[in-house]
Amino acid sequence: MADDIDGARPAGPRIPTVIADDVHIVYRVNGGSAGKGSATAALSRILRRDKGESRGVRKVHAVRGVSFTAYRGEAIGLIGTNGSGKSTLLRAIAGLLPTERGRVYTDGQPSLLGVNAALMGDLTGERNVILGGLAMGMSREEIRERYQSIVDFSGINEKGDFITLPMRTYSSGMGARLRFAIAAAKDHDVLMIDEALATGDRKFQIRSEERIRELRKEAGTVFLVSHSNKSIRDTCDRVLWLEKGELLMDGPTDEVLRAYEKETGR
Numbered sequence: 001m002a003d004d005i006d007g008a009r010p011a012g013p014r015i016p017t018v019i020a021d022d023v024h025i026v027y028r029v030n031g032g033s034a035g036k037g038s039a040t041a042a043l044s045r046i047l048r049r050d051k052g053e054s055r056g057v058r059k060v061h062a063v064r065g066v067s068f069t070a071y072r073g074e075a076i077g078l079i080g081t082n083g084s085g086k087s088t089l090l091r092a093i094a095g096l097l098p099t100e101r102g103r104v105y106t107d108g109q110p111s112l113l114g115v116n117a118a119l120m121g122d123l124t125g126e127r128n129v130i131l132g133g134l135a136m137g138m139s140r141e142e143i144r145e146r147y148q149s150i151v152d153f154s155g156i157n158e159k160g161d162f163i164t165l166p167m168r169t170y171s172s173g174m175g176a177r178l179r180f181a182i183a184a185a186k187d188h189d190v191l192m193i194d195e196a197l198a199t200g201d202r203k204f205q206i207r208s209e210e211r212i213r214e215l216r217k218e219a220g221t222v223f224l225v226s227h228s229n230k231s232i233r234d235t236c237d238r239v240l241w242l243e244k245g246e247l248l249m250d251g252p253t254d255e256v257l258r259a260y261e262k263e264t265g266r
């Protein structure tokens with residue numbers, strides 16, 4: 001378990017916020033075409049069908065037996081090469097994917113902030129702030145109070161009045177900044193951020209890293225998926241390293257990143 005390296009964790013007993021107990025996640029994909037074309041593959045498909053297996057459904061075992069306990073005040077980085085199961089694990093913690101085996105226990109409602117978080121492209125940034133706020137359970141009054149600070153935090157209006165344009169006209173970085181600003185306006189029990197920092201520019205990254213540190217002090221738990229080792233180093237005190245769906249390492253940021261960098265050469 002990681003020791004606190006910068007004193008952000010509140011004193012007193014450690015309170016668990018997320019417990020993953022031997023979690024397995026399996027996707028079922030329709031229309032897969034395993035070995036299509038070869039006579040043996042066709043024969044084995046027919047035999048499988050005879051055994052009652054549904055036609056054309058392939059399974060992807062994306063998370064394999066992951067267990068860990070996260071505590072209040074921790075910022076935990078999730079690292080691993082492409083397709084290692086990071087986003088899938090976050091979605092399972094958020095309750096968006098069922099576990100095939102094992103359980104996820106959470107204290108409070110985890111909020112998942114992905115770069116693809118579902119705001120509406122045809123609505124203006126302004127309307128999306130309201131929509132996002134309502135979706136997070138804020139009242140209209142709370143949204144009105146925080147509206148300006150959300151827009152200021154996002155920096156969307158720094159170069160002109162963009163907040164009144166439809167969100168589909170934003171660059172990917174602008175969209176990610178607005179989504180982060182909306183999610184960060186609320187104190188979360190468990191906030192999960194999927195790559196959001198990587199898309200903003202450096203100035204915005206510094207601002208969002210600052211906000212992550214604040215959220216930790218307010219006793220939430222933050223999970224951050226990122227391919228930027230620097231973002232992970234700057235914000236997290238503990239890191240989970242996933243590879244092929246398995247938890248390879250769980251420990252203090254420096255220790256895990258050093259091993260990861262040695263293994264992957266980056």
Ligand SMILES: Nc1ncnc2c1ncn2[C@@H]1O[C@H](COP(=O)(O)OP(=O)(O)OP(=O)(O)O)[C@@H](O)[C@H]1O
Binds near residue numbers: 081082084087
């Ligand atoms: N909706 C889906 N349906 C079927 N398989 C999926 C789906 N989403 C992800 N997978 C598979 O699950 C595995 C893990 O994917 P996941 O997106 O969790 O990885 P990741 O570590 O977040 O990758 P990246 O760093 O590239 O974002 C991969 O093999 C991927 O092909």
